[in-house]
Amino acid sequence: MSETFVRRSRKTASRMVGGEMVVLSVVDSSLFNLNETASILWQAADGRTPLRAIVEREIIPRFEVDAETAYRDALDLVRELGDQGILELADRPIEENR
Amino acid sequence: MSLTEEINVRAVTAGVPLVAHLDITYRCNERCVHCYLDHDDGGEMTFAEIDRVLGEMAEAGVFQLTISGGEPLLRKDCFPILRRARDLGFNVKFKTNGILIGEGEAAALRDLCLDSVQISIYSHRADVHDGITKVKGSLERSLAAARFLVSQGLRVKFANVLMRDNANDYPHVQALAEEIGAGFTLDPTITPHLNGDRSLLNLGINREALNKVMRDERLVGNVGEFCAPPAAVGDDELNSFPCSAGHSACYISPYGDFYPCVQFPLPCGNVRRESFGDIWRGSPQLAEVRSVKVRDLPVCSTCVHAGSCTRCPGLAYMEGNFRGPSSADCAKSFARTGIESAAMRQRS
Numbered sequence A: 001m002s003e004t005f006v007r008r009s010r011k012t013a014s015r016m017v018g019g020e021m022v023v024l025s026v027v028d029s030s031l032f033n034l035n036e037t038a039s040i041l042w043q044a045a046d047g048r049t050p051l052r053a054i055v056e057r058e059i060i061p062r063f064e065v066d067a068e069t070a071y072r073d074a075l076d077l078v079r080e081l082g083d084q085g086i087l088e089l090a091d092r093p094i095e096e097n098r
Numbered sequence B: 001m002s003l004t005e006e007i008n009v010r011a012v013t014a015g016v017p018l019v020a021h022l023d024i025t026y027r028c029n030e031r032c033v034h035c036y037l038d039h040d041d042g043g044e045m046t047f048a049e050i051d052r053v054l055g056e057m058a059e060a061g062v063f064q065l066t067i068s069g070g071e072p073l074l075r076k077d078c079f080p081i082l083r084r085a086r087d088l089g090f091n092v093k094f095k096t097n098g099i100l101i102g103e104g105e106a107a108a109l110r111d112l113c114l115d116s117v118q119i120s121i122y123s124h125r126a127d128v129h130d131g132i133t134k135v136k137g138s139l140e141r142s143l144a145a146a147r148f149l150v151s152q153g154l155r156v157k158f159a160n161v162l163m164r165d166n167a168n169d170y171p172h173v174q175a176l177a178e179e180i181g182a183g184f185t186l187d188p189t190i191t192p193h194l195n196g197d198r199s200l201l202n203l204g205i206n207r208e209a210l211n212k213v214m215r216d217e218r219l220v221g222n223v224g225e226f227c228a229p230p231a232a233v234g235d236d237e238l239n240s241f242p243c244s245a246g247h248s249a250c251y252i253s254p255y256g257d258f259y260p261c262v263q264f265p266l267p268c269g270n271v272r273r274e275s276f277g278d279i280w281r282g283s284p285q286l287a288e289v290r291s292v293k294v295r296d297l298p299v300c301s302t303c304v305h306a307g308s309c310t311r312c313p314g315l316a317y318m319e320g321n322f323r324g325p326s327s328a329d330c331a332k333s334f335a336r337t338g339i340e341s342a343a344m345r346q347r348s
Helices: A035-046 A051-059 A068-082 B003-014 B048-060 B078-087 B103-111 B126-133 B139-151 B170-182 B198-202 B207-214 B276-282 B284-291 B312-317 B327-337 B342-347
Strands: A005-009 A011-017 A021-026 A031-034 A046-050 A087-090 B019-023 B062-070 B091-096 B115-122 B156-161 B183-187 B249-254 B255-257
Touching: A005 A051, A011 B003, A011 B139, A021 B170, A031 A035, A035 A068, A046 A051, A051 A068, A068 A087, A068 B078, B003 B126, B003 B312, B019 B091, B048 B078, B048 B276, B078 B091, B103 B139, B115 B139, B126 B139, B139 B156, B139 B170, B156 B170, B170 B183, B207 B327, B276 B284, B312 B327
Parallel strands: B019 B062, B019 B249, B062 B091, B091 B115, B115 B156, B156 B183
Antiparallel strands: A005 A046, A005 A087, A011 A021, A021 A031, B249 B255
């Protein structure tokens, strides 16, 4: 089974404002307000930790959900954020390239 | 309500300083005739101090950070400061005159994924621009920098402060911005010197030039709407806050001084002696600024423009009372609508 790794795009700025994560794409200035689950995934998206491990560590203990459903929902969510250009997805760890 | 407005409301409600401006130096390689700063180095914060303050600002919730000066690139650690700010998740707007930006610096700025770079351009004519900056060749160098930055894919904006000497040049600066692929913003307001000297205001444009600006559709959009007589002032307007300064915005000087805004130099603390968060939450001066609603302004609350005026409490403060009127904004309201403000009527 292949792994999915996620990393916050360098072309974003983000901050927790009043309990919700706000993300701005510096490419086109589009602004996103992430829900609780997306905020958790965003904060954990370090490019090194597999998504499945993030879900097991951060999502399952917080929500009443089985592991497979949680992972599938998380995968849908990170793909959506990837399509928006604010999250990078890969099947191997994403290196720093500064 | 747009998402931006919603986030602003959330920030004010939660007491979050969403927007901050950090000047990392007042030193400058230009000597602009209208500049309100003293360019001597009065003991700038070190990189370690700025690093700590940036961390405190991130923790307090600052999201949009303007880094400026003086000329910020005169600091050898300007790039490490910008890097640190980006690593902490700030959306960084950078203000510079561009003189020190060549191809290499433009590429380095691109790699930082900044929101935008603002460059001051006063005129399309070198003699006028250079006459304002007091640096020969400065227009050429600033425009070259803008071209380098745009070619790297950075969002560049020209800031055009209007004065008597360049009052008629802004359409050409705007055209130059379009040609280069930059944005454009015009500012007809001259700020008094931070030391209180108001003589700089004599450099400002006259009433006729201001009227022209207020009726230029390339600047204001629909002139009929923009210059329409003010709507009746109701409770919503009177119960609103005059400005975001101190509510969701603040300013830090190169020496650590904390003000509600760069244009509102009311001392609220110093980040060298207290943490950013402690000042933001505990400053009595900020509490006083936050307590003032439009209805608490003795003159402006009676003004027909109270709901639409761009009144700057900082400019009012520099006139002697931050609850008082700001003459520059009275002049703008009058130029826009032809209707005198309450303060103008009192004076006449």
